Amino acid sequence: MYNKRQNKGRHCEEARSADVAIRCRSPFFCHPEQSEESRRCCSTIQSLVSECGQVLPYTLILALILIMSWAMMVNIAKIIRDRTILQNKVDNAVLSIATLQARTLNFLGTTNNLTATILSTAGYPESLTYDVLISNVPSAIRGKVKDIFGVIPTLYVPSFSTDKVCGSLIPGPFCDYKCNGIRTEYGGVKNLRTVVNSIQKMQDAAVSAYLVNYAAILKEFSADNTKIVVVPSRFVKDIKSLNFGNINLKSVSPQSLLGIKKNSKGIKYFKTKNYCLNIVGVHAHFVKPEEYRKDKYSWYVQDENFYDKKLVALGIQNLDNDKNYPLFQRVFNIKMPQLVAVSSAGLYNTKGAMFPDTETDKTGVNFASVSSLYILGIQSQMLITLASELSGIPVIGWAAAALTAGLEVDMTATSAMNFYNAKKDKNTPIYTYKNAKLGGWDSHLIPL
Numbered sequence: 001m002y003n004k005r006q007n008k009g010r011h012c013e014e015a016r017s018a019d020v021a022i023r024c025r026s027p028f029f030c031h032p033e034q035s036e037e038s039r040r041c042c043s044t045i046q047s048l049v050s051e052c053g054q055v056l057p058y059t060l061i062l063a064l065i066l067i068m069s070w071a072m073m074v075n076i077a078k079i080i081r082d083r084t085i086l087q088n089k090v091d092n093a094v095l096s097i098a099t100l101q102a103r104t105l106n107f108l109g110t111t112n113n114l115t116a117t118i119l120s121t122a123g124y125p126e127s128l129t130y131d132v133l134i135s136n137v138p139s140a141i142r143g144k145v146k147d148i149f150g151v152i153p154t155l156y157v158p159s160f161s162t163d164k165v166c167g168s169l170i171p172g173p174f175c176d177y178k179c180n181g182i183r184t185e186y187g188g189v190k191n192l193r194t195v196v197n198s199i200q201k202m203q204d205a206a207v208s209a210y211l212v213n214y215a216a217i218l219k220e221f222s223a224d225n226t227k228i229v230v231v232p233s234r235f236v237k238d239i240k241s242l243n244f245g246n247i248n249l250k251s252v253s254p255q256s257l258l259g260i261k262k263n264s265k266g267i268k269y270f271k272t273k274n275y276c277l278n279i280v281g282v283h284a285h286f287v288k289p290e291e292y293r294k295d296k297y298s299w300y301v302q303d304e305n306f307y308d309k310k311l312v313a314l315g316i317q318n319l320d321n322d323k324n325y326p327l328f329q330r331v332f333n334i335k336m337p338q339l340v341a342v343s344s345a346g347l348y349n350t351k352g353a354m355f356p357d358t359e360t361d362k363t364g365v366n367f368a369s370v371s372s373l374y375i376l377g378i379q380s381q382m383l384i385t386l387a388s389e390l391s392g393i394p395v396i397g398w399a400a401a402a403l404t405a406g407l408e409v410d411m412t413a414t415s416a417m418n419f420y421n422a423k424k425d426k427n428t429p430i431y432t433y434k435n436a437k438l439g440g441w442d443s444h445l446i447p448l
Contacts, residue, residue: 351439364430
């Protein structure tokens with residue numbers, strides 16, 4: 001009976017404490033009339049209630065910092081991405097233009113060699129003995145002697161020079177060495193000039209195409225908010241001073257960008273007047289030059305900026321704000337920066353320049369030049385046969401034979417001297433191309 005009453009009292013006390021705890025959550029139930037135990041309970045609960053929500057400001061501040069950090073990382077990541085894309089564009093642009101320039105130089109060097117090879121097969125009526133005799137005449141009357149005798153009929157010899165171009169010494173469409181009595185021929189030299197002019201037009205077209213493709217490459221890699229310019233390093237003393245407003249490609253010639261110029265020595269073309277005679281039953285053939293045409297240019301040579309083969313590129317991109325980037329642009333008034341990227345590329349040929357370093361009228365010598373020996377052989381055989389027949393004439397036979405033999409020696413000596421001078425001259429289109437063709441012009445990116 002006693003235990004039942006004790007348990008019932010404990011239950012009532014717990015219920016009463018719970019009721020007091022519930023009521024003490026409100027400050028209206030905490031008043032002085034409550035018991036000491038109730039006031040302590042009420043005070044404890046109120047202190048706990050007053051501390052609720054104090055971590056919320058810290059949570060909000062931390063969340064704001066995290067959001068701002070995330071936005072900053074996203075904005076910086078976009079800037080880095082755009083900067084990388086811009087750098088790739090600039091690298092590709094400068095390397096593409098350098099490759100275009102290398103291919104253009106290879107084409108021009110090849111066509112230079114082709115032009116010089118065709119011209120090297122041309123002959124010219126020339127006599128070393130006659131030139132020596134004229135040179136020994138006193139200068140006061142030398143001009144009158146030349147006016148009286150002019151250019152005497154003589155024999156064809158290879159000239160290897162653009163200053164003396166008659167028909168080719170190789171039989172064919174370029175040859176004017178024809179046996180038709182005393183007659184002037186120029187069909188061969190006309191065909192030769194037509195072919196040379198066609199090659200020159202191909203070169204001019206390649207140079208013009210280089211400038212067009214140059215501009216097309218820059219346009220392809222540029223956009224509304226991106227501008228890229230590529231120029232030879234001589235136009236940029238300091239990369240920071242590169243000003244788009246001061247560089248106008250329209251005012252720069254494509255030859256200047258390539259570092260080449262036309263050879264102003266020109267080409268002098270001559271007709272051939274053939275003298276086909278019958279002397280003591282032997283067919284004798286002599287020739288004499290007559291002026292035909294003169295072209296102003298021949299091939300391309302190096303200019304003073306030829307070895308400036310470094311191209312410098314600068315790209316500028318304005319990152320305009322859009323509705324998505326940068327994040328929080330309106331809240332914090334964020335503006336996207338201007339991006340700048342620089343790069344450079346170089347051209348190289350490990351074997352040589354492929355172009356003569358100065359203007360010259362010498363073509364050089366190659367395999368095609370050896371073909372000129374055909375006409376030389378015909379002339380030599382003719383002179384030997386003629387000398388043999390003349391030697392049988394009484395009294396003056398030996399003198400005439402000796403003179404004819406002298407002509408053969410003169411022809412051989414003049415040809416040999418011209419061949420030797422052309423062979424040893426290293427400033428000719430044929431020689432420079434022969435040395436550099438195995439290397440070829442190429443390009444790659446280089447340090448700025």
